[in-house]
Amino acid sequence: MANIRKIARRTFLIGSAAIAGGVAFGVYQLRKDAPNPLVAGAGEAVLTPFILLNQDGVTVIAPRAEMGQGVQTTLAALVAEEMDVAWADITVLHGPPAQAYYNQALLGIALPFRHYADTDFRHSLRQGIGQIGKLLHLQVTGGSTSMKDGYERMRHAGASAREALKLAAAAQLGVAASDLRTADSHVIAPDGTRIAYTALAEAVRDIDLPDVELRPRSEWKYLGKSMPRVDMLAKATGTAQFAGDVQIEGMQFATVRINPKRAGMVSYDDTAARTMDGVTAVIDLGDGIAVVASNTWLAMQAAQAVDIVWQDAAYPAETAGMMAAIAAAFDLEPNSTVRDDGDVTAAIEGTEIVAEYTVPFLAHATMEPMNATALFTGDRLEIWTGNQAPVMTRDKCAAVAGIAPEAVTVHTTLMGGGFGRRAETDYSVQATRIAAALPGTPIRMTWTREEDMRHDFYRPAAMARFRGVVADGAAQLIDGQIAAPSVFQQSSFRQMGQVPPGPDRAHVEGAADQPYGVPNFRITGHLADLAVPVGFWRSVAASFNGFFLDTFIDEMAHAAGTDPLQFRLALAEREHAPSAGVIRAVGEMCGWTGRNTRQYRARCGVLSFLRDRHRTGGRGRGHRARHPH
Amino acid sequence: MASVAMVVNGKSITREVEGRTLLVDFLRDDLRLTGTHVGCDTSQCGACVVHVNGQSVKACAMFAIEADGAEVATIEGQANKDGSLNVIQQAFQDHHGLQCGFCTPGMVMTAAALLKENPKPTEAEVRSYLEGNICRCTGYHNIVKAIMAASGQDVTAIAAE
Ligand code: FES
Numbered sequence: 001m002a003n004i005r006k007i008a009r010r011t012f013l014i015g016s017a018a019i020a021g022g023v024a025f026g027v028y029q030l031r032k033d034a035p036n037p038l039v040a041g042a043g044e045a046v047l048t049p050f051i052l053l054n055q056d057g058v059t060v061i062a063p064r065a066e067m068g069q070g071v072q073t074t075l076a077a078l079v080a081e082e083m084d085v086a087w088a089d090i091t092v093l094h095g096p097p098a099q100a101y102y103n104q105a106l107l108g109i110a111l112p113f114r115h116y117a118d119t120d121f122r123h124s125l126r127q128g129i130g131q132i133g134k135l136l137h138l139q140v141t142g143g144s145t146s147m148k149d150g151y152e153r154m155r156h157a158g159a160s161a162r163e164a165l166k167l168a169a170a171a172q173l174g175v176a177a178s179d180l181r182t183a184d185s186h187v188i189a190p191d192g193t194r195i196a197y198t199a200l201a202e203a204v205r206d207i208d209l210p211d212v213e214l215r216p217r218s219e220w221k222y223l224g225k226s227m228p229r230v231d232m233l234a235k236a237t238g239t240a241q242f243a244g245d246v247q248i249e250g251m252q253f254a255t256v257r258i259n260p261k262r263a264g265m266v267s268y269d270d271t272a273a274r275t276m277d278g279v280t281a282v283i284d285l286g287d288g289i290a291v292v293a294s295n296t297w298l299a300m301q302a303a304q305a306v307d308i309v310w311q312d313a314a315y316p317a318e319t320a321g322m323m324a325a326i327a328a329a330f331d332l333e334p335n336s337t338v339r340d341d342g343d344v345t346a347a348i349e350g351t352e353i354v355a356e357y358t359v360p361f362l363a364h365a366t367m368e369p370m371n372a373t374a375l376f377t378g379d380r381l382e383i384w385t386g387n388q389a390p391v392m393t394r395d396k397c398a399a400v401a402g403i404a405p406e407a408v409t410v411h412t413t414l415m416g417g418g419f420g421r422r423a424e425t426d427y428s429v430q431a432t433r434i435a436a437a438l439p440g441t442p443i444r445m446t447w448t449r450e451e452d453m454r455h456d457f458y459r460p461a462a463m464a465r466f467r468g469v470v471a472d473g474a475a476q477l478i479d480g481q482i483a484a485p486s487v488f489q490q491s492s493f494r495q496m497g498q499v500p501p502g503p504d505r506a507h508v509e510g511a512a513d514q515p516y517g518v519p520n521f522r523i524t525g526h527l528a529d530l531a532v533p534v535g536f537w538r539s540v541a542a543s544f545n546g547f548f549l550d551t552f553i554d555e556m557a558h559a560a561g562t563d564p565l566q567f568r569l570a571l572a573e574r575e576h577a578p579s580a581g582v583i584r585a586v587g588e589m590c591g592w593t594g595r596n597t598r599q600y601r602a603r604c605g606v607l608s609f610l611r612d613r614h615r616t617g618g619r620g621r622g623h624r625a626r627h628p629h
Numbered sequence: 630m631a632s633v634a635m636v637v638n639g640k641s642i643t644r645e646v647e648g649r650t651l652l653v654d655f656l657r658d659d660l661r662l663t664g665t666h667v668g669c670d671t672s673q674c675g676a677c678v679v680h681v682n683g684q685s686v687k688a689c690a691m692f693a694i695e696a697d698g699a700e701v702a703t704i705e706g707q708a709n710k711d712g713s714l715n716v717i718q719q720a721f722q723d724h725h726g727l728q729c730g731f732c733t734p735g736m737v738m739t740a741a742a743l744l745k746e747n748p749k750p751t752e753a754e755v756r757s758y759l760e761g762n763i764c765r766c767t768g769y770h771n772i773v774k775a776i777m778a779a780s781g782q783d784v785t786a787i788a789a790e
Pocket residue numbers: 666667668669670671672673674675676677678687688689690
């Protein structure tokens with residue numbers, strides 16, 4: 001295992017100075033707006049922003065963060081596949097905040113509607129692109145986009161590096177590069193001479209990276225197979241480094257206590273806390289306090305000893321009031337009507353069913369509570385933080401520290417769970433503010449579990465009202481309304497200070513985009529005006545919309561007296577043959593015959609298959625339900 | 630300050646600590662054994678499980694001075710002498726029993742305690758023994774499978790991940 005911090009320190013120089021030393025080629029040449037943030041040290045070659053080669057081996061610089069989803073293993077496999085790196089020789093590091101690591105697939109978040117037939121949605125697509133364009137300058141791990149984003153980019157990087165290594169070896173051996181082949185981290189000459197990649201690090205520095213075609217799928221060795229995870233060993237032996245594992249000489253330990261009502265403080269009295277032996281400082285954060293002490297537990301005890309009068313919340317004090325605010329959105333003009341097939345206002349003969357559904361706010365509750373370690377030295381800030389948005393984290397921390405973004409070094413550590421929670425910057429900003437109040441003292445800030453649950457950016461509470469008509473054993477009409485606060489609008493405002501105009505398509509994801517061919521089918525999205533903080537969460541709106549729609553489909557199947565699988569099959573056959581094929585295949589695999597517990601489970605299986613298919617534009621193999629992070 | 634002496638992963642150590650220092654903070658901050666994690670600090674999540682005199686305990690619910698004179702085992706001492714993974718760790722790797730890995734040290738230590746008491750547990754016994762250990766990533770399935778496999782039982786019949 002490479003020492004992540006050592007290599008990162010040596011390697012990651014941020015800002016314009018970084019361009020000078022980099023050997024830039026391949027993908028980089030296509031993206032002149034995204035300078036390579038890596039600098040080659042002595043004897044090293046930087047082959048695209050994603051590959052660092054030196055005497056120790058190949059280091060893949062992952063543009064996305066590891067929170068358990070295995071992304072760094074897969075990103076490394078994409079590089080290794082084309083570059084012919086022996087799997088055991090690979091080290092993976094998370095990259096620094098940099099434009100080169102922007103997530104180009106985030107664009108797709110706004111465009112998930114009926115991937116299986118998206119030409120129907122040209123108009124919607126155009127609007128979506130305009131909206132999401134504002135988000136493009138983001139280095140973000142989220143939205144299930146890491147593979148879409150890296151699938152070709154990482155392979156191109158590996159392929160270009162491989163060909164450059166062949167050119168370097170060709171010059172040394174005096175043979176044509178086309179006569180050389182590569183395998184197991186070596187370039188191999190026709191006479192069997194093998195040159196290790198590591199021995200070419202110096203020579204390949206001066207080679208311009210060629211652009212090469214990617215290998216066909218039939219030649220893949222790694223991709224499509226289950227690869228040993230690169231992070232498994234460290235995690236199984238307790239040596240994996242999370243943000244709270246950082247140890248720095250002279251470190252002090254902090255925690256925060258922030259207004260659980262998400263407003264400010266009327267007043268506070270920290271007399272008792274300050275007298276506790278070992279408490280170094282109580283810091284006014286405006287919406288709460290931070291305590292710095294000689295250990296974490298003491299800081300937590302002292303924070304509890306501060307007497308605080310909180311300001312009131314800008315939202316109802318009780319759940320009933322919050323749900324009433326959400327229900328009120330049903331009466332507002334819809335924000336989106338992205339599904340509107342047939343005519344749901346027409347009089348349709350048949351049995352009418354209505355249903356209303358409600359789901360609560362949910363916290364991410366990552367196993368590792370929010371935390372970060374920071375050191376402010378007056379003109380520079382170094383921060384260790386498990387986060388899903390390094391550029392945003394850098395910029396927000398720079399702003400509160402009163403320094404330029406270039407003066408901030410962000411170390412993106414492993415995360416003990418992220419699920420969207422760590423796409424927020426609040427905890428990194430807090431650690432920065434505490435560190436800025438005590439220049440020269442390294443601060444490890446850790447939230448209590450209670451603080452973590454109280455200060456989530458929740459999966460929104462949501463409601464749905466559905467009306468349906470069945471006749472002749474089949475669905476004739478579904479008219480669904482979804483009401484919830486908008487994650488997209490809230491988080492856009494938090495991160496960028498503005499709300500993009502137009503429909504919030506993510507709000508109806510999982511309902512509006514299902515491959516069900518109901519003759520009259522409308523889904524409208526209604527945005528609730530409720531200031532409870534909400535954020536991205538595993539699958540976000542699909543987590544409730546999938547439940548709403550498919551539970552209603554069950555109600556309809558029941559009313560129609562039709563088997564729920566057959567009922568869905570008929571709907572999918574009208575709309576999208578591959579999805580119908582999946583339903584049929586799963587029905588066969590689980591021996592679907594009717595209703596019992598085992599078959600209930602099987603139906604869940606059908607749903608997850610379908611979700612998988614949607615997300616891969618109908619091309620996914622859908623052989624396994626995923627854990628979206 | 631009080632003096633504590635204990636044997637941690639086979640090594641004798643002596644340190645001066647404040648009386649209120651939790652065992653978990655002592656391990657993490659004084660001994661720099663950061664493999665033992667803190668998920669709640671209130672004895673609920675199991676991320677901090679270590680063995681004290683062979684018993685599994687939640688290290689956030691015990692003072693360091695309470696472990697004075699004890700033998701303490703943490704995740705860092707679980708690998709085989711030659712550095713290879715022990716049978717439980719290897720099973721977690723083979724059966725994809727972890728994702729973010731934050732719960733893993735506690736899971737491995739709890740599993741070790743279980744298999745010592747009950748070398749061939751049923752799936753239900755494994756699940757019941759893990760009730761003090763929370764995982765927010767995996768849904769437990771592969772953790773249970775890994776522990777069953779580590780006990781030498783055939784897990785091919787347990788459905789795939
Ligand atoms: S940290 Fe000890 S049980 Fe959660």
